[in-house]
Amino acid sequence: MRHSTTVISQRKRSFLMLRSIGLALTDTLDDLISEERIHPQLAMKILGNFDQAITEALQKNVKSRLQFKGSLDTYRFCDEVWTFLIKNVTFKMDNGSVSVQADKVKIVSCNARRPGEGQ
Structure with a gap:
């Protein structure tokens, strides 16, 4: 949908x-x-x-929370940054009312804390 x-x-x-x-x-x-x-x-x-x-x-x-499902195509970790390339992705909101599809998605993720900051 x-x-x-x-x-x-x-x-x-x-x-x-x-x-x-x-x-x-x-x-x-x-x-x-x-x-x-x-x-x-x-x-x-x-x-x-x-x-x-x-x-x-x-x-x-x-x-709100979001769940997604897809096929991991490529991933890398460089300079404390993760990059994920995902194909055929479906996103769903936590209440199930929203569903969005995408052919390709790139997710770039890094630690919210700076190096040397406490846990």
Whole structure:
């Protein structure tokens, strides 16, 4: 069963908006560095704070769980980052009301804690 396009497009818009905000921030910081108005170290600190704020907001505000099933095509672990390429994937929300299918999905995963932080 395919999911209704309205809910999918709403979720897509939310993701694209978050992605757009991150890209706009990066572009703005690049401009400020080019104009020598800030140092690259400050830009990196700002991006780190942005990532942390987004992670905390998602942890606090997203309550749904998602299950997915598919065929693992490729996986790799490099520089503390896992990358999984999965084919023929079906995603299901925890209440079973939503089911979305995709031919290919790439999942990139890293530890939420920085190296050296406590458990």
